[in-house]
Amino acid sequence: MTPPESPHSTGTDLLVLHALRCVGFAGLARVAAATGLPEPDAESELIDLARAGLVTHLAGTFGGWGLTEAGRAADAERIAEELEASGARAAVAAAYHDFLVLNPELLDLCTAWQLRPAGPAYDARVLDRLTDFDQRAGVVGAALSAALPRFRRYRVRLTGALARARSGALEYVTDSVESYHAVWFQLHEDLLATLGIPRE
Amino acid sequence: MRWVRPLSAEVGETAAVLGGKAHGLVVLRRLGLPVPPGFVITTEACRAFLRDGRLPDGLDAELAAAIADLEAATNRTLGGAERPLAVSVRSGGGVSMPGMMATVLNLGLTAEATAGLAAETGDGRFARDSRERFQTSFAAAVGDEPVPEDAARQLERAVAAVFSSWDTPRARTYRTLQDIAPDLGTAVTVQAMVFGNRDHHSGTGVAFSRNPSTGEPVPFGEVLFGRQGDDVVSGGLLTRPLHELAGREPTVWAHLLDALDRVESHYRDGCHLEFTFEAGELWLLQVRPGRFAGAAAVRVAVDLADEGVISRHGALRRISPQQLGDARTPRIVAADVLARGIGACPGIAVGRVATTADNAARMAADGPVILVRPQTSPLDMHGLAAAAGVLTARGGPASHAAVVARSLRKPAVVGAADLTVLEGSFQAGGHTVPEGTLITIDGTGGEVVLGTSRIATGATNPHLERLLGWADEVSGGNPDRSETERLTAARAVLL
Numbered sequence: 024m025t026p027p028e029s030p031h032s033t034g035t036d037l038l039v040l041h042a043l044r045c046v047g048f049a050g051l052a053r054v055a056a057a058t059g060l061p062e063p064d065a066e067s068e069l070i071d072l073a074r075a076g077l078v079t080h081l082a083g084t085f086g087g088w089g090l091t092e093a094g095r096a097a098d099a100e101r102i103a104e105e106l107e108a109s110g111a112r113a114a115v116a117a118a119y120h121d122f123l124v125l126n127p128e129l130l131d132l133c134t135a136w137q138l139r140p141a142g143p144a145y146d147a148r149v150l151d152r153l154t155d156f157d158q159r160a161g162v163v164g165a166a167l168s169a170a171l172p173r174f175r176r177y178r179v180r181l182t183g184a185l186a187r188a189r190s191g192a193l194e195y196v197t198d199s200v201e202s203y204h205a206v207w208f209q210l211h212e213d214l215l216a217t218l219g220i221p222r223e
Numbered sequence: 224m225r226w227v228r229p230l231s232a233e234v235g236e237t238a239a240v241l242g243g244k245a246h247g248l249v250v251l252r253r254l255g256l257p258v259p260p261g262f263v264i265t266t267e268a269c270r271a272f273l274r275d276g277r278l279p280d281g282l283d284a285e286l287a288a289a290i291a292d293l294e295a296a297t298n299r300t301l302g303g304a305e306r307p308l309a310v311s312v313r314s315g316g317g318v319s320m321p322g323m324m325a326t327v328l329n330l331g332l333t334a335e336a337t338a339g340l341a342a343e344t345g346d347g348r349f350a351r352d353s354r355e356r357f358q359t360s361f362a363a364a365v366g367d368e369p370v371p372e373d374a375a376r377q378l379e380r381a382v383a384a385v386f387s388s389w390d391t392p393r394a395r396t397y398r399t400l401q402d403i404a405p406d407l408g409t410a411v412t413v414q415a416m417v418f419g420n421r422d423h424h425s426g427t428g429v430a431f432s433r434n435p436s437t438g439e440p441v442p443f444g445e446v447l448f449g450r451q452g453d454d455v456v457s458g459g460l461l462t463r464p465l466h467e468l469a470g471r472e473p474t475v476w477a478h479l480l481d482a483l484d485r486v487e488s489h490y491r492d493g494c495h496l497e498f499t500f501e502a503g504e505l506w507l508l509q510v511r512p513g514r515f516a517g518a519a520a521v522r523v524a525v526d527l528a529d530e531g532v533i534s535r536h537g538a539l540r541r542i543s544p545q546q547l548g549d550a551r552t553p554r555i556v557a558a559d560v561l562a563r564g565i566g567a568c569p570g571i572a573v574g575r576v577a578t579t580a581d582n583a584a585r586m587a588a589d590g591p592v593i594l595v596r597p598q599t600s601p602l603d604m605h606g607l608a609a610a611a612g613v614l615t616a617r618g619g620p621a622s623h624a625a626v627v628a629r630s631l632r633k634p635a636v637v638g639a640a641d642l643t644v645l646e647g648s649f650q651a652g653g654h655t656v657p658e659g660t661l662i663t664i665d666g667t668g669g670e671v672v673l674g675t676s677r678i679a680t681g682a683t684n685p686h687l688e689r690l691l692g693w694a695d696e697v698s699g700g701n702p703d704r705s706e707t708e709r710l711t712a713a714r715a716v717l718l
Contacts, residue, residue: 048605130626132396205601208600209601222600
């Protein structure tokens with residue numbers, strides 16, 4: 024059901040800031056993928072956020088863009104404000120509850136995938152189960168997106184990863200940085216961050 | 224009775240009907256070993272429940288009769304104000320589905336029965352602790368509904384919840400992935416509770432008849448004093464090495480050693496027992512044969528052949544080419560284990576401790592690092608990428624940390640429950656280990672060792688060499704082939 028008024032839309036600066044909160048250190052391409060912004064727009068936001076002292080760029084093999092302490096605090100504050108202003112807390116909390124029912128099943132699937140015997144027959148079986156799982160995950164995704172539109176991006180990324188895996192790019196189940204598991208893991212982090220729940 | 228069987232030595236049905244857990248308990252009974260009295264509701268009742276959406280006709284009367292028998296056997300009353308009977312309600316299919324099915328402990332502890340238990344034991348804290356555990360496990364199994372104050376009603380709800388847990392989407396997915404037939408159903412085992420949290424002479428544990436890491440023929444396991452069964456599995460509490468039982472509870476220890484001997488002779492294999500002792504008396508709650516992996520599986524098979532328990536051909540049939548490969552994975556040979564978790568990605572990693580992802584990324588420039596975290600989040604990914612291996616305090620073999628470690632092919636130990644990660648250090652086994660300290664982790668057996676450990680590469684594994692020698696005798700083949708080919712050729716003759 025569509026709410027009568029247009030739902031809350033997250034500003035691009037907060038989208039970029041919050042992407043780093045959920046993804047961790049990442050290069051420009053991954054920030055763009057996580058936010059759905061064109062790379063030049065994402066880069067411009069990153070530069071502005073860096074000027075404000077909220078993000079930093081580390082050189083080196085394991086570097087990339089990441090949040091500063093101030094950036095992490097600013098993100099927590101603005102994401103909490105957004106949740107209250109949009110009136111979406113109850114809906115996001117309910118979706119998080121449903122997410123937690125699905126999460127062990129996805130981890131079982133990923134584990135079976137990683138420990139699987141070689142062969143296309145078993146691959147197809149796991150991918151069929153993942154497709155079935157994704158349909159149920161889509162119900163939670165739709166509820167989240169209706170509550171806060173910035174969550175739509177996860178559906179795009181998850182269905183994208185599944186489609187790539189099904190078309191033969193098997194690293195999109197667990198191994199790639201945009202794999203189904205990697206995106207799901209970030210969604211888990213986002214739900215915790217959005218609801219202000221510490222990881223236990 | 225149509226749907227219910229007693230847990231007695233006379234029951235002759237298979238694990239397909241009784242479930243693996245109850246079938247094992249019947250075997251223990253036949254071996255004259257101590258099993259808490261109880262009964263099992265068959266998988267057939269589960270199939271009827273799943274077909275009709277309700278408990279089958281006649282089950283309620285059979286449950287009432289079985290409970291009456293149990294009350295008579297224990298001289299207790301379910302939900303009674305005096306000498307209350309509490310029961311455990313556990314799932315158990317013909318095949319194991321770890322962590323997927325519902326379990327309810329201490330069922331029958333109504334408010335009245337809890338007061339009765341407190342009066343009987345003179346220990347109000349113990350009684351309250353037991354009732355809380357019931358309420359928590361009931362809510363987890365049954366969901367958001369009030370706990371009935373009627374004990375018989377509690378039992379019906381718990382049985383239905385266990386049956387329902389067979390058919391959750393997660394369980395369906397797991398069965399598809401593990402090649403388990405979708406329509407087997409689960410049995411439900413109901414037993415009089417034994418209380419590992421009863422007093423200072425009570426506790427719970429798990430015991431292997433042989434060391435599960437090495438196969439060495441020495442009993443091995445963990446014990447948790449003053450606690451109830453599932454605490455060992457769920458972790459987060461200080462478990463002690465099994466042999467500490469010998470000094471603290473010598474009678475329990477002697478009976479446990481005897482039980483391990485008897486189950487090994489029966490199954491002709493290394494075995495795993497779950498046990499509880501209450502006020503100095505041992506009770507066995509589960510037996511599983513086998514479950515040894517890699518080099519341990521090879522050693523157990525070769526030792527059993529040497530002991531005359533199985534034949535050399537039998538030993539060859541037991542070891543799959545996959546296990547042979549696993550036996551070659553390097554392993555820690557640990558004298559002094561600092562902490563133990565669950566091996567989530569095989570292999571050994573040696574490196575300096577880093578307790579944050581940022582530190583791991585920074586320190587990795589100067590040499591290998593082990594990232595040590597309470598658990599992992601996506602914010603740890605750059606640290607994981609930089610690290611040689613990862614160690615976490617929480618999580619299981621199917622946790623985000625385990626999935627990520629395997630995707631990066633980094634040795635990983637997860638769920639090291641006794642480990643506390645602080646800022647700049649971690650604590651384990653009475654040691655404080657500062658950041659920068661060299662440690663070794665073994666992603667097969669889950670061991671964590673201070674410094675660099677001696678490592679067995681499998682290259683000089685005498686048990687493996689002997690097994691392959693037997694393989695050549697069977698196949699008439701020569702030893703100048705790969706190990707897998709030597710084993711496979713022998714198995715082709717034998718299987």
